Amino acid sequence: MDSAFSAGTNVDIIGRMLFGWGQPIGSEADVVHKLKAWIQRLISPNAKGRSGRASGEASRVDPVLGPLVKDPKLAGCLIATIPLHGRSVPLRIDPDGPDLETSLVIAQTVGKTLEVLEAEASAIAADHLLERYNNDWRSVYEANGDGTYREVDGPLLTKTEFQQTNGLVSASVTGAMVQFCFDDADLFGGHSIFVQSFDGLPMKDADVSLFG
Secondary structure, three states, rough: OOOOOOOOOOOOEEEEEEHOOEEEEOOOHHHHHHHHHHHHHHHHOOEEEOOOOOOOOOEEEOOOOEEEEEEOOOOOOOEEEEEEOOEEEEEEEEOOOOHHHHHHHHHHHHHOHHHHHHHHHHHHHHHHHHHHHHHHHOEEEEEEOOOOOEEOOOOOOOHHHHHEEEEEEEEEEOOOOOEEEEOOOOOOOOOOEEEEOOOOOOOOEEEEEEEO
């Protein structure tokens, strides 16, 4: 089986994103610990009920994104709630510095075109991970109850089926970077699927990784 970092996660890049470019990133364990905490905040931004809405009163109302709520865990960050396919998707906006307006402009584009961007990011994830699933992750071992195990094969998926299986959990804008987080529907042992465009939009050279 591939490890959680086998789908292209670069520990050095992630570490520098979390600890700051030009700063020492510490050990791989330090990176993993901080990234796990960051992912938890990303996926569950002080959720209220099952809608994914952040609690608290809006700190401002954006003409495109609507109410923006202060992130209770990350100072300087705001959370918008974007409707998608009859549900709500949290969109975190992190200026990654003093210039919030630049990140807001990108976030507005994400909010207005989320359905299109979801399909685009899902297609990118499929291009990177579908072959890995069909060749390496599709077979799992289940216990027989007598101490032995049997190999069980999941279904071979087409690109369309792969995209339909994975649902968008959240989106975020950090500085100019845009990231989409998908549920893997247990195709990769419960690892979340991240599609990241470090150069913002459009997603010309996106990175895909598994984590969790």
